[in-house]
Amino acid sequence: xFPEAIQNLINQLSKLPDLGPRAASRLTFYLINQEQKDLDxxxxxxxxxxxxxxxxxxxxNITGKDNRLCSICQEPKRDKETICLVENVLNIIPLExxxxxxxxxxxxxxxxxxxxxxxxxNLKIKxxxxxxxxxxxxxxxVIFALSPTTEGDTTLLYIERLLxxxxxxxxxxxxxxxxxxxxxxIDENTLSNALLGRR
Ligand SMILES: [Zn+2]
Numbered sequence: 001x002f003p004e005a006i007q008n009l010i011n012q013l014s015k016l017p018d019l020g021p022r023a024a025s026r027l028t029f030y031l032i033n034q035e036q037k038d039l040d041x042x043x044x045x046x047x048x049x050x051x052x053x054x055x056x057x058x059x060x061n062i063t064g065k066d067n068r069l070c071s072i073c074q075e076p077k078r079d080k081e082t083i084c085l086v087e088n089v090l091n092i093i094p095l096e097x098x099x100x101x102x103x104x105x106x107x108x109x110x111x112x113x114x115x116x117x118x119x120x121x122n123l124k125i126k127x128x129x130x131x132x133x134x135x136x137x138x139x140x141x142v143i144f145a146l147s148p149t150t151e152g153d154t155t156l157l158y159i160e161r162l163l164x165x166x167x168x169x170x171x172x173x174x175x176x177x178x179x180x181x182x183x184x185x186i187d188e189n190t191l192s193n194a195l196l197g198r199r
Contacts, residue, residue, distance in 0.1 A: 006032075058131065060107040060124050062089050072096075072105060079103040081140040085128070085159070087111050087147065091183050095145060098192040103143070106131065111151035112158055120158055128159070132166060143198055144172040147183045171198040 002010070006028055013024035031039060056063045056070035063070035072078065072092070082103030086092055087110060095101050108123045132139045142163060146152035160170055174197025183191075 055107075059105045060109060060127070061092060061105060077102070080135075081137050082143065083128075083132070083139055083141075084143040084145050086145050087152070087155075087183070091145065094183070094186065094188060094191050095195070097188050098195055100192050100195045103141075108155070111146065111149075112155045113151045123155070125159060125162070129162060129166070132163070132168065139168055141169045141171060143195075144170065145183065145195075146172075148173075149182070174198050 001007070009028050009031075010021065010024045013019055013027055014021045016024075019027070031042075052065050053062050054065055055061070056073055057068050058073045059070060061070040061072060067074070079102045084095065084101060084103055084105050085108060086095070086105055087108055089107055092105055092107070095105075106124065106128050108125065108128075110118050110123050112118060112120055112123065132142070142159075144156045144159070146156055156172065163170055173191075173194035186194075
């Protein structure tokens with residue numbers, strides 16, 4: 001129906017999460033009406049995306065290629081004795097927005113899920129125990145901010161058992177999070193309360 005240049009872009013955009021063919025078509029026609037320089041800028045940002053970033057060597061958050069540590073790990077005022085465990089980088093954003101948390105993070109890069117072929121060895125769990133053992137100052141508390149799902153609970157229990165001999169206080173987010181909900185979509189107030197009510 002459309003020239004190949006348009007149809008190919010629609011097909012490509014349709015593969016993006018949350019974008020069906022209709023939204024992909026609308027987006028494509030929106031782009032057609034933009035200035036060439038803006039399109040050049042957008043395509044160069046996409047082209048360079050993966051070459052300009054890497055993972056923080058301490059917490060595995062995403063950071064610029066030139067930084068060993070991410071902006072959170074670099075902040076001198078943060079509480080370096082508390083680590084909040086999250087499944088992925090996107091989970092950090094709502095926790096930061098609550099402004100209730102001043103500690104550091106550790107991004108696991110997924111949750112234990114045998115059905116998806118994801119075992120503990122695929123996550124940054126070894127890195128977590130090594131980090132805790134070598135941390136100066138010593139880590140006093142690890143907060144599990146994982147989604148209350150079967151995978152989240154399996155991961156929590158596995159890591160909790162692993163940390164037991166290290167004698168560190170472990171807490172999990174408090175009430176208010178309904179079973180099965182994904183942390184990414186929880187509003188700030190609920191998350192803020194869950195953080196304050198951790199147990
Ligand atoms: Zn970091």
